[in-house]
Amino acid sequence: MSWTTRDMPDQHGRTALITGANSGIGLEAARALAARGAHVILACRSEDKAAAAMADIQRKLPDASLEFLPLDLSSQKAVHESAAILRSRHNKLDLLINNAGIMWVQRLLTDDGFESQLATNHFGHFALTGLLLDLLVDVPGSRIVTVSSIAHRGGRICFDDLSLASGYSRQRAYAQSKVANLIFAIELQRRLAAAGAQTISVACHPGVSGTNLVNPGVIEQSPLKIGALVKLIMPLVTQSPKNGALPTLYAATADVTPGGYYGPARLKETMGPPTEAYATRYARDEEIGERFWHMSCALTDLHYPA
Template sequence: FNVTGKIFLVTLLPFLVLRTLDWCLPSCRRYVAGGRCKSTARLEGKVVIITGANTGIGKETARDLARRGARVIIACRDTAKAEAAASEIRAETGNQEVIVKKLDLADTKSIREFAERFLAEEKELHILINNAGVMLCPYSKTADGFEMQLGVNHLGHFLLTFLLLERLKQCAPARIVNVSSLAHHGGWIRFHDLQGEKCYNRGLAYCHSKLANVLFTRELARRLQGTKVTANALHPGSVYSDLVRHSFVMTWLWKIFSFFLKTPCEGAQTSIYCAVAEELESVTGQYFSDCQPAYVSPRGRDDETAKKLWSVSCELLGIQWD
């Protein structure tokens, strides 16, 4: 290049870079955001329970369903944060039927008390969204001695669903939505060390619990055939939230790459889709991501493991669920 050409290139290059970014970044962001729930279904007269709805995708799911007119029960351990979230949602949507009830999924006594209060105070239940979860916890146990991630993510929701199922059947058609994760691909059910007492890795423990969600959904759907109560699982995507708070490294990475993560509103779309989409009224036992069917790992399709996990879960919780 001659001097004139070099000057022209240096002058033009920043403009070209900016124009390229201006074109690429929105496209990249749309890809990250994934699918959106396009259903316009209204939910007046419907009662919904969402666990862990004081923050993240649970809160955004509650906001959307409240906007559709549902009576939304926010079930959380931290009632102060839950009340703040409920107040915000009521003010924004104009729906005053957003209620907080205390629920600690790490304590079966709390789960039973929640279910007892709910069944005494509410006559209907149409949608149960098992959304709450913990991730990458250092080794710890629930009040009942279960490894924390398995105890909260799987066993807590397993018991809650058991206690509320008859009410769902009475109000059918009804839906159960289990928030799982793409991480289920890395999990397996270690029946010989289910509580991680012999060997524990916090990342793998999370994967195991998310696989348990998928297997629970599969077996639950099979058992609910003919009841008009459906059960589906989903992957919300990689969402920028406080779920990774137990890992300094993941928290740091989440901040650096936040542009490539879904917002809580974007992450809530598949939960909302599974809860309201008209085309899913009779669809059950499936797994979704970005508001469409997604691939399930071979371990997540193992019916024998699903049945055994069901039996072991009942034994651990001291219930009979035939």
């Protein structure tokens, strides 16, 4: 299969919200959806960066229909405020792409008491999706796309120590947040199907893509002073954000399986055109999905509509 953006169906009349759409994969997804006629809402922390991203899109697509939504996924209060703003502007959504994320940062607890990678990558999106779900469930063809990672394969939910106080590492925390994304997407689909909703939940991952997700400081602080080497070889072993966005766009617009997981087809899912991806048995486990769902509801004080 060699699916590209040229294979995307027309998106006129559809409204898409993309978190973290000011750079990288989110920006490329916004660009591609706008080119097909969608009204794209760029949900970002920085209005200046979102404005720059919209200007970048409109340089080649002057008629692109774009909108900024302030969103700080690390704060539950901010997520509620952003959802309220969105609801005041729109009465339906066709597409929600849970794309934003942080990676390999030092241990930090948010104001809500969550480890920051899990707070931003999972709990923020879990709350946002729940707060906007009624704008999607009755919309024909609507989708919720959640971006996970190859790193989910090494992830486990530390149910008794979500903040990893007893053994934190940047990689372990990131893997936990990414398996959380995939568990959420799959469990959400189970619940949508049981409720007879029109919307579906799908997951994807970008392979290894050369975005700004990794803070340059993390590379500089890498062990054995290999930061310079990493920066040198990264362009050789990563694909562009434009190509990295293809699994997201495929999950969002192509003929997919509800609850499916999609990623690059080549070199052990690191790059190439989108296809079905490998989801670990752990991520697909129904008991783990239900347990983590109820824990997420309790910790965010959010209960999804039936």
